[in-house]
Amino acid sequence: MKSSNTSRRAGLSFARLAVATALAFGVAGSFAASAAESGKSNEQLREMLPASVRDAGTMKVVISLAYPPMEYSDAGSTDLKGADIDLAKEVADRLGLKIDFQNVEFPQLITSVTTGRADMIWTAFSDLTKRQGQLDFIDYFKTGNKIFVPVSYQDNIKAVKDLCGKTVSVATGTNWVGIMEDLSKQTCDASNQVNILQIGTLGEQLMQLKQDRAQAVMMGFEGVLDLQKQQPDKFYTIGDLYDPGNYGIGFAKGSTQLRDAVQATLEAMKADGAYEKILDRYGLKEAAVDSFTVNAGK
Template identity: 25%
Template sequence: MKKWSLLALLLAMLLVLAACGSDESEEGSTGGEGGTEGETYTVGIDTTYPPFEFEVDGEYTGIDIDLIKAIAENQEFEIEFSPMDFGGIIPALQAGQLDVAIAGMSITDERKEVVDFSDPYFDAGLSLVVAESNTDITALEDLEGKTVAVKSGTTGAQFARDNEGEFGYTIAQFEDSPSMFQEVSNGNADVLLEDYPVIAYAIAESGLDLKTVGERLTGDQYGIAVLKGENAELLEKINAGLQELRDSGEYDEILAKYIAAE
């Protein structure tokens, strides 16, 4: 009788210990799941491109920064920014160093060969930009024998290459916008090609000795990029978030924070 009582006691103790172990295991797994709100994606940006991307007191800001943050919050995923020269962004996507790129990137057929774009989020367009005192250049036809400054990897650089033979100018290439602006201000280059909203903001905010001339040369649209064929689900989330921001009015609020309506 005593043996059966002892055996029953041991069985009861084992059951209690097993139940405690199960509770602890469940609590641990719940805590682990709670710590992960969603996927984290690395976002490539170019912080020399105000009003879309720039840095103030160590913080990234601008239209693109606010927009991708708002999309991430709306679609419940996390992001980490990776700043780099614009020309290195698509290669970084191809190398798997980035998941997303938002950098005032124009949607072009050439880029579509290697990346998938979101729905367009901004209508831009290239402008000719000269020194404030320049009265000789007002159109492409005035560029023969001149030096045209462009930023590497941009649609401005591509436009310059595509039209170099027709209009007879020389191209000077730079890795960032401030260097390009300075080259024209100093008179070392005659004209530069830049997206209209970017140069309009730079002139207004920084007091550059520059001005835009003539009509816009292109009708570019900006898109958010992911590597072609690799991130369809993420692209769907980006498009869904972008549409919700438009519908709610938050998209317009972000734009109005940085640029006045034309």
């Protein structure tokens, strides 16, 4: 993807210049809200897009399946569902773009964007300081991490210390790996650490639990809530909400024009209620952020 750090062409429309000015003074949210109320939001937001994306007519979004309720497909179907999917579709629609979802393994997300194969990462991906060297983030979703355990272990595993010497599964390449490693060091003796098993998908993790190759799983609390909803009375949680933070939409450095257009579109969606409505569709309204910050991760 080409850098968008260069000055915009002299032929910008007045509406596009007004949006850029609003962003420069940090009032993109109020501008987007005002535009939404006037009924001109979509046209003005579209003017904010870099010419390369606007002319291509497509927003390329890289995701990593499956992680319900954020992004998933029902059994036997290829139709994508989830809070991330619906939010991204709404943003693309308001920007007058088609959307192209590209599914990759989680460790491939960053390179998919930095090499230009995709325009953005939008897939339950945490905004972390260590990732900001390669990416810029729009923080759009509150999250944190929980450990869940099958009810068959409830007499033996009642606290994190009971996992010492046992196996906990985490998704490959995620920050959950480091969180679980730190928690093991803090909780267990050096000779009796938690065995951390990295697995690609939740379905595979559940299979490890079923076969007793793992005794617990760590993942985002929204995924745990959905799992408990889909399979009631089969799992329980232990410990605290670890490392609370935000999921972020990831953009390559230099893609500031596209980033700002998406941010302003989200602000418009918040102003007219569409943002919270989509989250509430999946029981996630409490995860709504108060404002869409950039690179606020820790």
